[in-house]
Amino acid sequence: MSEPLLSVEGLEKHFPVTKGLLQRQVAAVKAVDGISFDVVKGETLGLVGESGCGKTTTGRLITRLIEPTGGKIRFEGNDITHMSQGRMRPLRRDVQMIFQDPYSSLNPRHTVGAIVGAPFRIQGIKTEHGTKKAVQDILELVGLNPEHYNRYPHEFSGGQRQRIGIARTLALKPKLIIADEPVSALDVSIQAQVVNLLEDLQSELDLTYLVIAHDLSVVRHISDRVAVMYLGKIVELADRKSLYESPMHPYTNALLSAVPIPDPKGRAQRERIRLQGDVPSPLNPPPACRFHTRCWKAQEICKTIEPPLETLATGHQVACHFPENAPATPEPAATTA
Amino acid sequence: MSFLELKDLQVHFPTDDGLVKSVDGLSFALERGKTLGIVGESGSGKSVTSLGILGLHKGGRAKLGGEIWLDGEELVGASAEHVRTLRGKKMAMIFQDPLSAMHPFYTVGSQIIEAYRIHNDVSKKVARKHAIDMLGRVGIPQPDRRVDSYPHEFSGGMRQRAMIAMALSCDPELLIADEPTTALDVTVQAQILDLMRDLQRDFNAALIIITHDLGVVAELADDILVMYGGKCIEYGTAEDIFERPEHPYTWGLLGSMPRLDRDRTERLLPIKGSPPSLINVPAGCAFHPRCTFEDRTGGKASTEVPQLVETEGGHLVRCHLPRDTRRSIWETEIKPSLEAS
Numbered sequence: 001m002s003e004p005l006l007s008v009e010g011l012e013k014h015f016p017v018t019k020g021l022l023q024r025q026v027a028a029v030k031a032v033d034g035i036s037f038d039v040v041k042g043e044t045l046g047l048v049g050e051s052g053c054g055k056t057t058t059g060r061l062i063t064r065l066i067e068p069t070g071g072k073i074r075f076e077g078n079d080i081t082h083m084s085q086g087r088m089r090p091l092r093r094d095v096q097m098i099f100q101d102p103y104s105s106l107n108p109r110h111t112v113g114a115i116v117g118a119p120f121r122i123q124g125i126k127t128e129h130g131t132k133k134a135v136q137d138i139l140e141l142v143g144l145n146p147e148h149y150n151r152y153p154h155e156f157s158g159g160q161r162q163r164i165g166i167a168r169t170l171a172l173k174p175k176l177i178i179a180d181e182p183v184s185a186l187d188v189s190i191q192a193q194v195v196n197l198l199e200d201l202q203s204e205l206d207l208t209y210l211v212i213a214h215d216l217s218v219v220r221h222i223s224d225r226v227a228v229m230y231l232g233k234i235v236e237l238a239d240r241k242s243l244y245e246s247p248m249h250p251y252t253n254a255l256l257s258a259v260p261i262p263d264p265k266g267r268a269q270r271e272r273i274r275l276q277g278d279v280p281s282p283l284n285p286p287p288a289c290r291f292h293t294r295c296w297k298a299q300e301i302c303k304t305i306e307p308p309l310e311t312l313a314t315g316h317q318v319a320c321h322f323p324e325n326a327p328a329t330p331e332p333a334a335t336t337a
Numbered sequence: 338m339s340f341l342e343l344k345d346l347q348v349h350f351p352t353d354d355g356l357v358k359s360v361d362g363l364s365f366a367l368e369r370g371k372t373l374g375i376v377g378e379s380g381s382g383k384s385v386t387s388l389g390i391l392g393l394h395k396g397g398r399a400k401l402g403g404e405i406w407l408d409g410e411e412l413v414g415a416s417a418e419h420v421r422t423l424r425g426k427k428m429a430m431i432f433q434d435p436l437s438a439m440h441p442f443y444t445v446g447s448q449i450i451e452a453y454r455i456h457n458d459v460s461k462k463v464a465r466k467h468a469i470d471m472l473g474r475v476g477i478p479q480p481d482r483r484v485d486s487y488p489h490e491f492s493g494g495m496r497q498r499a500m501i502a503m504a505l506s507c508d509p510e511l512l513i514a515d516e517p518t519t520a521l522d523v524t525v526q527a528q529i530l531d532l533m534r535d536l537q538r539d540f541n542a543a544l545i546i547i548t549h550d551l552g553v554v555a556e557l558a559d560d561i562l563v564m565y566g567g568k569c570i571e572y573g574t575a576e577d578i579f580e581r582p583e584h585p586y587t588w589g590l591l592g593s594m595p596r597l598d599r600d601r602t603e604r605l606l607p608i609k610g611s612p613p614s615l616i617n618v619p620a621g622c623a624f625h626p627r628c629t630f631e632d633r634t635g636g637k638a639s640t641e642v643p644q645l646v647e648t649e650g651g652h653l654v655r656c657h658l659p660r661d662t663r664r665s666i667w668e669t670e671i672k673p674s675l676e677a678s
Binding site: 158159193195214220221255258263267279 | 378379492493494495522523524525526527528530531549550551552553555556558575576579580589590591592593594595596597598601602604605606607608609611612
């Protein structure tokens with residue numbers, strides 16, 4: 001396998017909970033609690049999980065919008081974990097972000113030209129035929145009319161605004177794009193347009209994506225590999241096919257079986273795994289395996305020993321004491337990632 | 338006459354920019370014990386319809402037309418006071434966002450008790466017991482303690498359960514759920530959908546479920562109504578809509594949706610363009626600027642509004658394409674492209 005573009009090792013973010021006059025720290029919200037994964041050039045890694053599992057925090061840590069409390073982030077081999085704002089700036093060209101809400105992520109007082117042209121201005125980049133031409137080319141690339149250069153965001157529909165957001169991230173030809181719920185705020189028919197656009201851009205511009213989403217069917221459609229998060233941990237990481245066809249972690253199984261199927265035939269017979277209760281608070285997560293409070297396979301060991309993330313089949317990592325669909329003997333090369 | 342019947346319902350809003358025809362001639366009927374799913378994109382008029390049935394447009398700027406018959410009573414012309422006595426008792430609503438639909442100052446229990454005592458002449462003590470019963474029925478653990486909790490002390494799923502308990506507290510015969518699970522995580526959504534299915538069976542209410550998620554309606558609905566630009570463009574049983582859809586918009590919705598129950602398709606098949614503005618609804622068929630098959634209608638699409646016509650056994654379609662053309666397009670072009678490539 002080629003050198004990973006992005007490599008994350010034991011990444012942690014604990015938000016302090018403070019109390020009293022002296023702002024003494026009394027607890028910590030372990031939003032992201034030691035996760036490791038690689039993103040290889042040209043692939044799409046999907047990060048799925050329910051609300052509060054830390055997937056958005058992970059995206060913000062990688063873009064260094066918030067400061068990690070532990071672990072390492074390497075981009076193209078360089079350690080960027082605690083790089084200063086000033087030294088990060090040239091790197092920001094290469095790592096860009098698409099946000100969820102196309103309404104709040106665009107400045108209503110700026111024209112489309114100013115929004116998409118901002119990266120050129122900030123990075124001090126001169127283009128051959130001027131910024132305006134460059135911006136119009138990008139607008140065309142994402143399927144917007146270049147003549148709309150002087151319009152304001154409110155003149156566009158939700159789907160078009162999301163295209164403006166995508167155009168902005170593409171301005172400086174980034175290497176890695178982190179898309180945080182890029183389609184969940186859009187109508188179904190528009191979602192498909194944006195998903196197709198992201199795929200086209202990837203093959204055209206040789207992009208690498210980290211897609212953060214809660215919709216398992218969208219993630220299956222766009223990802224090459226998928227990581228499932230639960231309460232700040234990655235519980236399963238595998239290529240698309242093995243994760244969706246033979247999931248090993250009970251949580252992944254439960255997630256997949258909870259997705260409503262748009263097929264009214266046989267809905268009465270459909271077998272479902274029903275999880276009880278809600279996701280526990282990350283302020284006080286269950287000890288050892290964090291899923292044991294809702295897991296139907298949980299035994300004594302799950303409450304005392306935390307299962308490590310192990311490679312049980314080629315490219316298939318799981319953190320569970322009692323994995324399903326696992327091959328009889330673990331691969332000899334099995335190591336903790 | 339059916340339990341609930343809408344006849345040519347219109348909800349129009351006069352604005353400075355022009356008349357917004359949010360709902361423009363909607364008719365359907367629903368029996369007790371049945372579930373109707375209303376599907377559409379934002380701005381298709383699905384929520385405005387439900388507010389219209391509940392009489393929540395009364396006193397506002399909306400201009401209502403047509404008829405709404407609930408159990409033999411006409412509601413469009415009825416007084417606001419009269420509709421108020423029906424709300425809660427005869428019909429109730431489950432909203433999308435339970436946090437903003439509940440009052441943050443009052444405990445969950447007191448909000449259920451208030452609604453119950455408006456419609457039933459009982460003491461506070463009896464009403465409180467009823468509230469505890471209801472919370473228990475919707476699966477809230479330790480209901481006798483949770484009855485005194487405030488909405489913010491509940492998790493999202495619990496709050497939605499509490500709201501369902503509130504809606505069901507007076508045993509309504511018509512229950513309208515507007516995007517009841519959109520704000521919830523997928524595992525919690527599955528719990529709530531199960532709960533709604535069970536409760537509907539127990540209470541034998543008529544249920545209208547409004548959503549943009551075709552998966553959710555496929556789980557619950559007996560009949561499905563697809564809305565576009567304030568009009569019903571296709572109506573049929575759940576099987577009609579998913580197995581033999583006849584409207585190009587319905588095909589588009591099905592093609593836009595990645596599915597976990599089938600092999601992954603190489604490309605999604607989106608609908609081009611975006612939903613219309615309700616001030617300037619396109620002339621003729623509102624969907625024609627986005628329709629792939631518009632050229633096969635012989636130019637009628639942009640000039641004539643198509644009628645909602647029955648194609649077969651209660652399956653209604655509003656489309657200019659001849660019936661045989663629609664069927665052959667579905668069988669030969671659309672259906673194969675939805676299956677994995």
